[in-house]
Amino acid sequence: KKLSAISREAGGDGSMNVRMERTYQSDFEEGVEVPAEQRIKGYKYGKSRVPLSKAEESLNYTAEPCLKVLGFTDKANVPRHHFMY
Numbered sequence: 789k790k791l792s793a794i795s796r797e798a799g800g801d802g803s804m805n806v807r808m809e810r811t812y813q814s815d816f817e818e819g820v821e822v823p824a825e826q827r828i829k830g831y832k833y834g835k836s837r838v839p840l841s842k843a844e845e846s847l848n849y850t851a852e853p854c855l856k857v858l859g860f861t862d863k864a865n866v867p868r869h870h871f872m873y
Contacts, residue, residue: 812827828840828841
């Protein structure tokens with residue numbers, strides 16, 4: 789197997805395997821790693837983060853994408869700017 793000059797200089801076993809290492813840092817204290825038991829799931833909503841408790845996480849709500857037609861109207865009843873996208 790051919791290796792680049794950089795990988796030959798770096799040494800190693802030449803397996804070229806990639807290993808992922810992930811750490812979670814505190815927003816409040818710089819450089820402090822948060823252990824797994826203190827982490828909770830959350831989602832971004834606008835500019836804020838919304839935490840998700842274990843009970844809410846277990847609900848596992850899923851919905852299929854759909855479009856529901858409520859009714860029809862004449863074109864004259866719809867403002868012109870609603871046709872712009």
